Amino acid sequence: MPNPRNHPICGVCANKLVKNGKTSAGRTRWRCKHCGSSAIQTRTDSAKKADFTSFIAWLTSTQPRGDFATSTRTFTRKIQWCWTVTPGWLRQAKSMTRSCSTAPTSTAGAC
Ligand SMILES: [Zn+2]
Structure with a gap:
């Protein structure tokens, strides 16, 4: 299961992207065969x-x-x-100020 670092994965459906030509800036354009979304990966x-x-x-x-x-x-x-x-779980924890118990233990001190 070779998965080279420079081979991106679709941000929409997580399938492997295939090369789809280049942008005018010379960057490789990637396209998802599965859902049709395209992406440009930068270094x-x-x-x-x-x-x-x-x-x-x-x-x-x-x-x-x-x-x-x-x-x-x-x-x-x-x-x-x-x-x-801001990690996703932290954003969630902040928006749920009432249910502190659902936050990871690392933030327990704040409760
Ligand atoms: Zn996709």
Whole structure:
């Protein structure tokens, strides 16, 4: 089941996308055979995804930042934008202020 990193998956139906020519900017255009939606994958997207994965790995581990990049400073810079991302479950928890018990344990202190 080869799934190369640069082979995107449809954001609508999660099927594999197939190459469908190029955009005027020279980027590969991808198309979903299943639902017909098209997408353009940029390198920034996959790099960001990797950074965010490291960010989560670091948050949920006790390892120092330096273990996730070439240096602590590099890692701090790479994941800076991740702090501004609001996870779906957090948004949900905020909109359900009454039912604190449904929020993950990490936010239990706020209740
Ligand atoms: Zn699709």
